[in-house]
Amino acid sequence: MAKMGKAIDCGDTKSALWAKRIEQWRDSGHSQREFCARQGWPLSSFQWWRARLKRAEASRAQSLFVPLVLDGGQSGAISVIEVQLRSGTRVRFEGEAARAAVAALVSRVR
Numbered sequence: 001m002a003k004m005g006k007a008i009d010c011g012d013t014k015s016a017l018w019a020k021r022i023e024q025w026r027d028s029g030h031s032q033r034e035f036c037a038r039q040g041w042p043l044s045s046f047q048w049w050r051a052r053l054k055r056a057e058a059s060r061a062q063s064l065f066v067p068l069v070l071d072g073g074q075s076g077a078i079s080v081i082e083v084q085l086r087s088g089t090r091v092r093f094e095g096e097a098a099r100a101a102v103a104a105l106v107s108r109v110r
Contacts, residue, residue, distance in 0.1 A: 015056070018049035 025035045025046070032050075036043045081098040083091045093101045 015049075015053065018046075019053055021046070022050055022053065 021039075021041070025032060028035050030038070032046060033043055036046045079095065079098065081093045081101060085091075
């Protein structure tokens with residue numbers, strides 16, 4: 001069990017290496033078993049890393065969204081929406097543009 005923990009703790013370097021190997025496999029046209037045999041890698045390690053990277057990607061995709069609570073008041077109109085990205089960039093919509101932005105977002109998420 002400690003070995004598996006070590007592999008996870010190796011961080012981005014090992015993950016990047018395996019992501020590159022998985023991409024090479026996809027481009028190869030070979031089965032996983034054949035590709036790993038040609039490279040001299042254990043099939044079980046290849047499959048473990050493939051599953052781990054897939055889970056990590058799914059987790060990142062889920063964490064990109066945060067709940068949005070809208071309180072339009074009595075009229076139901078949205079006056080201002082401001083989104084701040086991790087980079088610090090801010091996007092601000094006001095008035096009708098805010099309503100249109102929310103409508104477009106909701107229609108794409110459904």
